[in-house]
Amino acid sequence: MRMGFMPSGYFGKMLMVDLSKERIDEMEVDDDLYKQYLGGYGLGVRLLLDIIPKGAKPLGADNVLGLLPGLLTGFGAPFSGRFMAVGKSPLTNGWGDSNAGGYFGPEIRKCGYDGLFFKGESKDPVYLAVTSEKPEIFGADRIWGKDCVETEDEMNRIHGKGVRTASVGPAGEKVSLISGIVTDRGRVAARSGLGAVMGSKRLKAVVLKGSKKPTVFSPKDFYDVSKKYNQGFNKPGAVAKGFLGLSSYAAGLIRRLGLPSNADASVVKNAFQIYGTTIGNTLSAEIGDSPVKNWKGVGYRDFPLKKSKRISGQKMLEYVKKPYGCSACPLRCGALMDVPKKGLTGVHRPEYETSASFGTLLLNDDVESLIQLSDICNRSGLDTISAGMTVAFAMECYEKGILDQKEVGFPLEWGNARGIVSLLELMVKREGVGDILADGVKVASTKLGKNSHRYAVHASGQELPMHDSRLWESLAFTYAYDPTPGRHTAASIDFSEMGPIKDYLEGAPFIKGQRDDLCVKAKNQKVVTGIHQAMSSAGLCLFSMNVGRYPMLELVNSCTGWNMTVDELLDTGWRIQALRHMFSVREGINPLEGKIHPRALGKPPLKRGPTAGVTIDLEKMKDAFCQELGYDSKTGLVSEEEAERLGIENILKQMTS
Ligand code: SF4
CATH class of the missing domain: 1.10.599.10 (Aldehyde Ferredoxin Oxidoreductase Protein, subunit A, domain 3)
Structure with missing residues (x-):
């Protein structure tokens, strides 16, 4: 940073934590790099090209994990609450990044940094706390083995209510290649297997509480623009609610008539505010957007409207207790839910991706199981897309006789909600067949052999998401x-x-x-x-x-x-x-x-x-x-x-x- 120059919009410094040496340093970043790469994974990739040595093992001490807020994160600009995890991906052996909302990203800024980096690996489980002027590494024996919700509760107890925690759950601790980093009891930087990188470093959690804020160059302009933009987000009225409530009933018609492109912004706003991304659960199954039966089925035949309506956004509303929004979000597409029969209280509403990967993809129309499966992933840190796709792989292997009931331990035919929950629990614990599946479909098919690679649906190691490329x-x-x-x-x-x-x-x-x-x-x-x-x-x-x-x-x-x-x-x-x-x-x-x-x-x-x-x-x-x-x-x-x-x-x- 130039001498005497006070930057606006960023601090110009990062934290570098060497877990092998138990050493914490501040790292200055050239001003030019912010303009060239902004923040988040843009700045992350520029810095890690220099910091990670060529040929570093993704799960070795040389790999470096970064957690960076976006450039606008922490200032209250609309939609700006994201942070990004970055590093070399153990799933693909190439570049890895992942993105999550919640409140952790803004807290990095409040602690006075534009990013946190972790290199080396600790002998014993540790966590980093930046809750005062001095960042500190603590032993994590008391939280190692706990799930991400329990970890957040424990960090609140130790460091005071209101700290923001990012952690790995049991899946990341066991270095599952399809695990992510969890904040806010279920906002997950899930993709690229970066939870495994954090777990391999025996870094259980990062706990933050700060009150700093970098200077805004022109506060009046910045906050006027933000305020004006946010005025376009009114709460949906009863008419919008009633109209959108019919969307799952209209799904069959839309399939026949075709999906309108360039959907109207006000309709999208209202839909997201009421249903979140679950607005797509039924419609996507009908129109060919949701992959079905491990990408070999057809929605309206294999998972017809009478089934997809059972997992609709409307159906999910029955469990919603209150809305949830990430930091600085005018849309607030999230919600917290209770499912008394499953003993679930205040859990995050599953996203469309989760609903489809454990629902339509597996022919599972048990809506309560979808909420339960989502919560298991949020607590354990598994990526819901990769986990659902891996269950789909296992189900097809079961159908083809590559896996049998003796190996699995229970029946695993398409649509068997109880079997899906049991299999996911085995994957989290890496027990039995769960150990074969815990690293995703590519690794699982190599371990299983018997031509099972034919059913391992992925792109260069990462499982495909819930939008069918044959449609888009x-x-x-x-x-x-x-x-x-x-x-x-x-x-x-x-x-x-x-x-x-x-x-x-x-x-x-x-x-x-x-x-x-x-x-x-x-x-x-x-x-x-x-x-x-x-x-x-x-x-x-x-x-x-x-x-x-x-x-x-x-x-x-x-x-x-x-x-x-x-x-x-x-x-x-x-x-x-x-x-x-x-x-x-x-x-x-x-x-x-x-x-x-x-x-x-x-x-x-x-x-x-x-x-x-x-x-x-x-x-x-x-x-x-x-x-x-x-x-x-x-x-x-x-x-x-x-x-x-x-x-x-x-x-x-x-x-x-
Ligand atoms: S609440 Fe929804 S729309 Fe808002 S930032 Fe979070 S994920 Fe995005």
């Missing part, structure tokens, strides 16, 4: 070739166009044209990639993209005083994406040679249903997208010209020399 074609590109493969939260133009994406960032150069024209698609995929990376690294929730224009530039500029233009913001996004690629390539993984399960490409095509006959020509799409994005698919890197344009030519040279 460009998701296949994203799933196969993003540096963190198998992510629905990475950029896909087809998927983004479900909402009013073209209104989101004023001045974004989307082009008009036929949506299925590959040339149009490639150009707009590039724009959406830039927006996505900038939006995430600014710390904004993905759902901000579904509700109309967001004043990202005004907020970034009034917070930092940068005067950034739309073009510069998009360049920032493309720069971040280029570095995510570079990290993986340096580790010997070319993301653009990623492998994806053929079912996700319609190989063979489904015979019935909304995506009947669809087969995706992934190579053709890759050629068109790479040309537009400026990537060489043979190396997985951006071209020299693009690197020069983005100001990262020196990093590229280091990679290629």
Whole structure:
């Protein structure tokens, strides 16, 4: 940092904790890097390219785990409560990042840091507490073995009510490759297997309580813009509630008529406020969005409306006790629930991804079991997408006779809710068949053999999420070739166009044209990639993209005083994406040679249903997208010209020399 310079919008320093040496240092960060990479995983990938040595073992002492708030996190800008976990992924051996809401991200800022990094590994379980001026490492014997909710309770008891805790549960402690990092009793940085990285370091928890705040460059502008934006979020009235309550009944009709694109922002706002993402539970099963029966089934036949209505957002409302929202969120899509019959009180409402991965995917229409399964994952730290997909893999192996009742310990036919709960519990404990399954489908199929890899649905090691690429074609590109493969939260133009994406960032150069024209698609995929990376690294929730224009530039500029233009913001996004690629390539993984399960490409095509006959020509799409994005698919890197344009030519040279 420049001498005597007081930055606005960030502190300019990180905390580096060496768990092997039990040493804590502050690390200064160049001002230029904030403007070039914002915060969150953007800044994370730039720093970790230097900090993590090439060839580091993902579960070894050399890997470094980072927890970083987005650039706007901690200032109260709408939708800005996210933090990101970063490091080398043990699932894919390439770049890993993951994202969560709640209240932990803003607390990192309140403690006076723009990020926390952990290197080395501790001999014994420990946790880090930053609750006073001096960060300290404590022994974690008393919380090791506890689940994430119990850990939060214990940290509140020891360090005072109101501390914010991120922890790994039993799954992370046992280094499950499909485990994440849990905050706020169930907001989870779930993907990329970074819970296993934290567990391998024997870092049980990070506990924060602070009261600092970096300077905002122009507070009046910043808070006026935030206030004006938030005024667009009124509580939904009775008419909206009644209308949206019919959505699951209309699902069959929508399947026949087709899904409208560019959904109206006010409808989306009301839907999310009432139902959260579970608004999609029934509709997605009908229209071919939810994968069914381990990606081989058809929603309206295998999991017909009478079943999918039993897990609808409307049905879930019966268990809701009160709404929940992440820090600074005007939408508040979450809710806390009670299920007395299962002994569950105040648990988070399952997201759509969780409802689909333990519901539609497995033909399970027992709504209470979905809430229970979600809670087991939140407490143990398992990623619900990967866990549901792994259960689907096991069910198909059971169907095909690769696993039998003796090996599993109970019946495991499709739709058996009790069997699903029992299997998940075994995976958490790594007991019996659960030990085979605890690291996800790729590892499980290697252990099981018997050609079970045919039923292991993943992209380069990471299980696929609950949006079918046969319905949203460009998701296949994203799933196969993003540096963190198998992510629905990475950029896909087809998927983004479900909402009013073209209104989101004023001045974004989307082009008009036929949506299925590959040339149009490639150009707009590039724009959406830039927006996505900038939006995430600014710390904004993905759902901000579904509700109309967001004043990202005004907020970034009034917070930092940068005067950034739309073009510069998009360049920032493309720069971040280029570095995510570079990290993986340096580790010997070319993301653009990623492998994806053929079912996700319609190989063979489904015979019935909304995506009947669809087969995706992934190579053709890759050629068109790479040309537009400026990537060489043979190396997985951006071209020299693009690197020069983005100001990262020196990093590229280091990679290629
Ligand atoms: S929309 Fe939902 S997930 Fe996103 S910040 Fe708000 S409450 Fe959290």
